[in-house]
Structure formats: C-alpha cells, structure tokens
Amino acid sequence: MPKSFIESQSFTAQDFTTSPLPVAEYEDCRFTNCNLAGTDLSDIAFVECRFEGSDLSNAKLKGTAFKSVRFKDCKLLGLQFDDCNPFLLEMNFEGCSLDYAVFCQLKLKGIQFKRCQLHEADFTETDLSNASFDHCDLDRAVFENSNLEGADFRTASNYHIDPAQNRMKKARFSSMGLAGLLGKYGILID
Numbered sequence: 001m002p003k004s005f006i007e008s009q010s011f012t013a014q015d016f017t018t019s020p021l022p023v024a025e026y027e028d029c030r031f032t033n034c035n036l037a038g039t040d041l042s043d044i045a046f047v048e049c050r051f052e053g054s055d056l057s058n059a060k061l062k063g064t065a066f067k068s069v070r071f072k073d074c075k076l077l078g079l080q081f082d083d084c085n086p087f088l089l090e091m092n093f094e095g096c097s098l099d100y101a102v103f104c105q106l107k108l109k110g111i112q113f114k115r116c117q118l119h120e121a122d123f124t125e126t127d128l129s130n131a132s133f134d135h136c137d138l139d140r141a142v143f144e145n146s147n148l149e150g151a152d153f154r155t156a157s158n159y160h161i162d163p164a165q166n167r168m169k170k171a172r173f174s175s176m177g178l179a180g181l182l183g184k185y186g187i188l189i190d
Contacts, residue, residue, distance in 0.1 A: 003045070037075075045085075066091045082106060133159075153177060 004024040015035045025045040034054040041056075045065035050072070057077035065085040073095040081091075082104040092112040099119040107127045114134045121141045130150040138159035147167045153159060154172050159180040161168075173181065 003043075065089070070094070071096050076101060153180075 004022065005027070006022075006024050006029060007027045008029065009026075010030045010032065011034055013033045014031075016039050017035055017037060020039060021036065021041065021044065023042075023044055025047065026049055027047040029046070029049045031049065031051045031054050033052070036059050037055045037057045038059060039056075040060045041064045042060050042062040043064065045067070046069050047065070047067045048069070050070045051074050052072045053074065054071075055075040056079060057075050059079060061080055061083045063085050064083070065087065067088045067090055069091050071091065071093045074093075074097075076093075076096055076098045078100040079098070080102045082102050084106075086106060089106060089108070090111075091108075092114075093116050094112075094114040096113075096116045098113075098116055098121055100121065101118065102122045103126050104122055105125045108131060109127055110130045110132075111128065112132045112134070113136045114132070116133075116136045118133075118136055118141050119139045121138070123146050124142055124144045125146060127147045128151050129147050131148075132152045133156040134152070135155045135157075137157055138153075139157075141159060143159075143161045143166050145165060148161070148171045149167050149169045150171060151168075152172045153161075154174045154177070156177065159177065161181055163181055
C-alpha cells in the first residue's frame with residue numbers, strides 16, 4: 001500500500017503521543033510545539049520539513065527519512081539517528097537538546113549544530129567532514145574513528161577528541177579548546 005502524501009501543512013501544539021502521526025511522506029510541513037516523545041516515526045519521510053519547539057525524545061526512527069529537515073529549539077533526547085534511512089539524509093539543528101543521541105556510521109557532511117547541547121552523543125565512525133559545532137556543549141560526546149576533516153569546533157566546549165583515533169585534517173579549533181585534544185596525555189594547559 002503506497003504512503004499518503006501530505007504537503008505544506010502546519011501542525012501546532014499537537015500531542016501525537018495520544019493520536020499517532022500517520023505513516024506518510026510529509027513535504028514542506030511545519031511542526032511547532034508538538035509532542036512526539038516516545039512515538040513510533042518508523043518509515044515516515046520528512047522532506048524539507050521544520051520542527052520548532054517540539055519534543056521528539058526517544059521516538060523510534062527505524063527507516064525514518066529526514067531530507068533537508070531543520071530542528072530548532074527541540075528536545076531530541078536519546079534519538080537513534082543511526083536507525084534512519086541514510087538515503088539523502090540531511091538535517092540541521094539549532095538550539096536543540098540532543099543528549100544521548102546516536103549518529104553512528106552516518107554520512108553527515110556539512111551538518112550544522114548551532115547552540116546545541118550534545119551530552120554523551122555518539123559520533124562513532126560518523127562522517128562529519130565540514131560539520132559545524134557552533135557554540136555547542138559536547139560534554140562526554142564520543143568521537144571515535146570519525147571523519148572530522150574541515151569540521152569547525154572553534155566555539156564548541158567540553159569536547160574530548162583523540163586526534164590519533166579520528167581523521168582531523170584541516171579541522172578548526174580555538175586555542176582555548178586545546179585541552180580537549182590533549183586530555184589523554186595528561187597535559188595541563190593554563
């Protein structure tokens with residue numbers, strides 16, 4: 001049975017925990033102050049959609065497509081983005097809480113994180129080339145065997161990245177962030 005197609009609709013202050021979001025392809029739709037926490041978004045496609053002030057924490061994302069999707073001021077705790085459909089996956093985040101989010105093995109070239117909290121987010125084996133972590137808090141975020149070439153960490157904080165375990169050619173860091181690169185060596189930087 002083919003998916004239904006929903007285009008250019010706005011959903012405001014809807015609680016999808018009591019009335020689930022129908023499996024469909026949503027194009028150019030806006031979700032504002034919606035509650036999708038813990039819902040099953042499996043096999044739903046979001047194309048050029050925008051989520052603002054919404055809670056998607058712990059939603060199931062098996063086969064979910066996010067194509068040119070923007071998240072602003074959203075709560076996205078514990079999301080398993082590695083379960084998403086990787087085809088044309090493109091997302092950007094601004095002012096979002098992404099603690100415990102998993103991005104393992106995804107191709108996220110040029111992804112933008114602005115003013116986001118990413119505590120304990122997992123970027124293992126993720127392609128983050130040319131990504132931007134603008135004023136992001138990366139406390140205990142995991143970067144292991146990741147491609148960080150050209151990534152911008154100049155205004156990011158609390159990161160601990162092992163240069164020996166990640167590709168980092170032309171990645172940008174501020175001098176204030178050197179401790180996050182040298183932590184494993186026990187070097188004290190004032």
